[in-house]
Amino acid sequence: MQALIPRLTNYNVRISPGGEFSLLVVESLSPFKWNFSCPQPGLARLEVQALANMFLGPLEPEDGIIKRTEAFLQGEKVVFQIELEEPVEAVGEEHPGLPFRLVLKFPRYPLQRFYRDKIIVLDPGHGGGDGGWRGPVNLWERDMAWRTAMAFAKILENLGARVEWTRGPEENPPWEKRSAVTREAVCFLSLHYYGDNDPAVRGTRVLYNPRSPGNRELAQRVLERIIRKVKTPFREMAPDAELAGLGNLTALRLEPATITNWVEEGMLRNPYFHQKVALATLTAIKEHFKEGGVVE
Numbered sequence: 624m625q626a627l628i629p630r631l632t633n634y635n636v637r638i639s640p641g642g643e644f645s646l647l648v649v650e651s652l653s654p655f656k657w658n659f660s661c662p663q664p665g666l667a668r669l670e671v672q673a674l675a676n677m678f679l680g681p682l683e684p685e686d687g688i689i690k691r692t693e694a695f696l697q698g699e700k701v702v703f704q705i706e707l708e709e710p711v712e713a714v715g716e717e718h719p720g721l722p723f724r725l726v727l728k729f730p731r732y733p734l735q736r737f738y739r740d741k742i743i744v745l746d747p748g749h750g751g752g753d754g755g756w757r758g759p760v761n762l763w764e765r766d767m768a769w770r771t772a773m774a775f776a777k778i779l780e781n782l783g784a785r786v787e788w789t790r791g792p793e794e795n796p797p798w799e800k801r802s803a804v805t806r807e808a809v810c811f812l813s814l815h816y817y818g819d820n821d822p823a824v825r826g827t828r829v830l831y832n833p834r835s836p837g838n839r840e841l842a843q844r845v846l847e848r849i850i851r852k853v854k855t856p857f858r859e860m861a862p863d864a865e866l867a868g869l870g871n872l873t874a875l876r877l878e879p880a881t882i883t884n885w886v887e888e889g890m891l892r893n894p895y896f897h898q899k900v901a902l903a904t905l906t907a908i909k910e911h912f913k914e915g916g917v918v919e
């Protein structure tokens with residue numbers, strides 16, 4: 624009888640539904656032999672005895688745990704090289720069935736450890752009768768800011784953080800009310816979308832509180848992460864007078880895309896866009912404080 628060599632049909636990286644793990648999933652039509660090792664901290668390697676009927680290029684999840692993965696052929700094997708943002712230890716689990724799945728589970732506790740019990744203020748822009756900017760097709764800034772805020776809230780709750788809202792779904796309180804928040808918050812995040820009368824204008828903008836030490840550097844980090852993750856062009860980074868009213872509270876105003884540009888309005892219809900923005904931002908915030916920020 625002729626032995627069939629297993630063929631890999633797919634691989635992807637995602638976050639488990641409860642948010643506890645970053646998962647690298649390898650699928651095949653039949654079970655395969657595999658070997659998993661960590662040659663050095665921050666680097667993991669999976670070797671699979673199989674052929675590849677799938678895309679072998681790099682993936683860049685940058686989800687706070689898995690930075691980058693690359694799959695390539697080496698002799699009779701497919702090798703997955705996994706670069707980590709945190710030196711966590713993973714375990715592999717086989718899931719029999721069709722397709723057969725190997726799931727490498729990378730725990731996300733470095734993020735949970737940072738966010739647990741910390742207060743994050745979410746300030747979705749506009750609301751109620753104030754729609755903000757309108758996209759060329761039909762989306763309103765008010766609704767997209769809300770959707771992005773919901774994506775932040777879901778991730779933060781999974782990480783054990785405490786979310787404080789400046790408004791409910793249908794309200795539009797004035798800035799004095801929005802900014803009357805607890806000073807114990809780690810970060811105040813105002814969520815808007817950029818708009819311009821010129822429909823050709825596009826890109827990502829991040830504003831920061833010039834009175835809070837380190838906020839410029841934080842804004843830079845958040846902006847870079849968002850741009851890498853959602854592939855929007857750079858628009859602007861600048862201090863913001865309203866945020867300065869928050870004193871030394873760490874505060875950013877995110878405008879992850881330009882809603883008046885039809886390409887970027889289209890991007891906002893994808894729920895993953897909002898999730899990616901939230902993940903990129905929250906990873907950047909954690910990184911910022913870990914590398915010398917003041918919060919503990």
Ligand SMILES: [Zn+2]
Pocket residue numbers: 748749755756764815816
């Ligand atoms: Zn706005």
